[in-house]
Amino acid sequence: MSALIGIIAPIFWFVVVVSFLVFVHEGGHFLAARACGVRVTEFFLGMPCRFNLSHVSKRIGTKFGVTPLLLGGYAMICGMEPFDDDLAPRALALVHRRGVMSVEDLARELGCDTDRALNICAALQGWGSLAPRYDEAKGERAGGAYLATTYAAMPRDSKGRTIYDGKSFARAEATIEGDAWEPPFSDDEFFARERSRTYVGVGFWKRAFMLIAGIVVNIVVGFMLMMSVYSIIGFSVAQDVNTVGSVEQGSLAEEIGLAPGDAIVSIDGSETDTWTDVYTALQEAAGSGEFELVFDHDGATETAVVNLDEGEMLGIGVSTELVRLNPIEAAQVSWSSIVLTAQSVASLLNPSQTLTVLDQSTSVVGIAVMSAEAASAGAATLLNFAAAISFSLGFMNLLPIPPLDGGKLLIEIVQAVIRRPVPLKVQNGLSVVGLALIGVLFVYMLRIDFMRFF
Numbered sequence: 029m030s031a032l033i034g035i036i037a038p039i040f041w042f043v044v045v046v047s048f049l050v051f052v053h054e055g056g057h058f059l060a061a062r063a064c065g066v067r068v069t070e071f072f073l074g075m076p077c078r079f080n081l082s083h084v085s086k087r088i089g090t091k092f093g094v095t096p097l098l099l100g101g102y103a104m105i106c107g108m109e110p111f112d113d114d115l116a117p118r119a120l121a122l123v124h125r126r127g128v129m130s131v132e133d134l135a136r137e138l139g140c141d142t143d144r145a146l147n148i149c150a151a152l153q154g155w156g157s158l159a160p161r162y163d164e165a166k167g168e169r170a171g172g173a174y175l176a177t178t179y180a181a182m183p184r185d186s187k188g189r190t191i192y193d194g195k196s197f198a199r200a201e202a203t204i205e206g207d208a209w210e211p212p213f214s215d216d217e218f219f220a221r222e223r224s225r226t227y228v229g230v231g232f233w234k235r236a237f238m239l240i241a242g243i244v245v246n247i248v249v250g251f252m253l254m255m256s257v258y259s260i261i262g263f264s265v266a267q268d269v270n271t272v273g274s275v276e277q278g279s280l281a282e283e284i285g286l287a288p289g290d291a292i293v294s295i296d297g298s299e300t301d302t303w304t305d306v307y308t309a310l311q312e313a314a315g316s317g318e319f320e321l322v323f324d325h326d327g328a329t330e331t332a333v334v335n336l337d338e339g340e341m342l343g344i345g346v347s348t349e350l351v352r353l354n355p356i357e358a359a360q361v362s363w364s365s366i367v368l369t370a371q372s373v374a375s376l377l378n379p380s381q382t383l384t385v386l387d388q389s390t391s392v393v394g395i396a397v398m399s400a401e402a403a404s405a406g407a408a409t410l411l412n413f414a415a416a417i418s419f420s421l422g423f424m425n426l427l428p429i430p431p432l433d434g435g436k437l438l439i440e441i442v443q444a445v446i447r448r449p450v451p452l453k454v455q456n457g458l459s460v461v462g463l464a465l466i467g468v469l470f471v472y473m474l475r476i477d478f479m480r481f482f
Contacts, residue, residue, distance in 0.1 A: 041403045041410075042396035043098050047073065049246065049418050050100030053425070056245030057238060058103040062088070064234040067156040067192035067225050070104035078171045089156070089191035105238065106192070107226025110452045111151040115140060117219035119148045123158055124181040124218075127208035131177045149179045156192040157182060157222045159205050180206040188212070188221060232444045239437045243422040250418030251362050253411045258358035261408045264348035268302045271347045272323075279343020284332035286323060286344060293322040293329065303346050314338050362415075369419040373427065390480075391473035397481050430455070430462040 051073050058071050068088075072080065074095030082093025115138050122137055123129045129137075135145035152158040153176075160176035162168040168176050182190045183205050185198035203209050211218040223229035227238065257263060267273075272290045275281045286292075292300050295309035296319035313319045315338030322331050336342065353361065372388075375381040390398070395417065402413035426434040435458070439450055 037403075038396035038400040041399035042392065045399045045410075045414050045417060046392075046395065047098045047100055049249070049414065049421055052249050052418070053242040053246050053421060054101045054103045056242035057105060059245075060238040060241030061103070061105045061227070062194070064230055064238060065193075065225060066227055066230060066234075066238065067106040067190075068103055069106060069154075069156050069192065070102070073101045074098045075100060076102065076171060078169065086191075088194045105227050106155045107223070107228040109151070109154065110228060110449065110455065111154075112452075113144070113148050113151075115144070116148050116152065117215040119145065120152055120157055120219055120222065121211055121215040123149075123152075123179055124184070124209045124211060126181075128161065128178060128180045128206050131179070134179075146175060146177070150175050152222075153179065155222055155226050156190060161206075181209050183207075184209050186212070188218065193225060232440060235440050236437060239433045239440070240426075243425050243433060246418045246422030246425075247366060250415040250422070251359075251366065253415035253418065254362040254365060255355070255358045257408045257412045257415070258353045258361055259355050260352070261411070262350045262352040263408050263412070265351045266303070267347045267349050268304055269347055270300050270302060270306055272344045273347035274345035276343035276345075279341070280334065280336070281343040284321070284334060285325065285330065286332075286342075287325065291324040293324060295319065295321050306344075310336070310342055314340060365416065366419055369416070370423050373420070373423040376427065386469065386472060387476060389473055389476075391470060391477045393474060393477040393481065397477075429465060430458040432462065432466075435459075435462055 054071070058068055061068050068090050070091045070093075072082070072091075072093050072095055074080070075097040077095040077097045080093045080095040082091050084091045119134060119138060122134060126133075131142050131146045131149060134149070135142045138145060149158055149160075153160050158179045159182050160170070161178040161180050162170065162172075162176050163178065166174065166177065168174045181203070183202045184190060185202040187198070188211060189197045191197050191199070191202075213221070220229075227235060270292045272281075272286055272288055272292065274288055275286055292306050294300055295306065296313045296316075298305070298309045298312075300306045300309055313334075314336040318333050318335045320331055321334050322329060324330075334342070372385060375385045398413060399410075402410040425432050426437075428438040429435045430439065439455060439458070443450055
């Protein structure tokens with residue numbers, strides 16, 4: 029039973045800590061997107077899964093929910109993937125004028141093949157501009173392997189806004205999904221209006237803000253968690269006194285009658301006024317045969333004869349005191365942790381320090397094991413650990429490696445400098461290289477963790 033608990037506990041606490049922090053990270057992206065007027069169709073705790081509990085917001089149309097794959101979360105921000113097809117404006121208008129259209133009919137109207145028409149519809153669905161109509165007889169379903177082959181017009185008000193556009197959507201005068209609707213502007217203007225409500229349709233500063241928002245939220249949440257530990261919950265500080273703080277069950281210390289609160293007066297004739305004295309005396313006496321240990325217990329002085337083998341532990345722990353810092357001191361300590369984490373992550377970019385930093389880092393296995401250990405040590409230790417992971421998650425995402433947020437931000441900066449989009453093939457190629465690099469780093473750290481813990 030204990031072995032089973034030993035396996036379940038790390039998994040449970042890993043899921044709790046990592047899911048919370050990734051969900052918070054995605055929450056930053058979600059809030060930034062909404063602040064920039066960009067549509068978000070879904071915001072979930074957990075990874076995408078067909079089985080989920082969800083609720084669609086009547087105010088902004090976003091589907092909020094939770095899935096059983098509790099390994100993070102995601103925000104479906106419209107238009108994150110580059111999309112450009114000169115037939116898209118006409119396709120968008122055609123579906124709305126008809127109300128509902130199959131991909132085959134749309135392809136005929138556009139004079140293109142069905143694959144191209146399907147790709148256009150799928151991209152427009154991702155913008156929140158078209159609604160899919162799934163045919164279960166064809167194996168189509170939301171989140172399934174097959175895209176819908178029929179698409180419907182989104183509910184629109186007189187100015188062409190959808191429920192995803194929030195407060196500006198005039199619900200009382202709007203159509204319903206699948207109603208035929210005539211755009212009161214040209215096809216190109218209709219398409220441009222839809223694009224302006226997506227990630228690719230806003231300016232550089234808004235896109236940069238959306239990318240770094242998740243990172244900033246991770247750092248802020250980590251800072252607040254650490255502040256709460258140091259200034260509210262408090263943390264234990266070892267006291268350099270000769271008082272026993274704890275006694276391990278079944279240890280030699282328990283056998284000779286030592287208990288928490290006892291003061292160790294001398295060891296092998298050497299007076300021990302501090303914990304440093306106790307530790308040093310025990311190290312010197314171990315392996316030298318029997319020696320006397322004098323201690324005060326319940327107001328009486330007692331003597332025990334002890335025989336410690338070299339390297340053997342007596343089984344006592346140091347006395348600790350609960351300390352709470354004032355808010356300014358707590359903020360200074362928390363900020364120091366942020367700076368140290370940033371410096372450590374930045375060192376990964378220095379080839380001479382990369383392997384050293386990786387050897388000191390940990391993978392999901394290490395995080396799982398340490399999460400369980402932190403949880404068993406108490407709320408303060410767990411929250412402090414979560415704060416450290418939050419800092420790491422934020423700064424690791426800032427690394428200029430696609431598809432991390434930092435890599436996407438780098439592409440945005442390059443595009444702003446050269447004043448033209450980086451070709452989609454180049455972006456995809458960089459993402460593949462980035463994923464391969466992340467995979468190599470993951471395997472390397474996984475190997476280190478298995479050697480370290482098992």
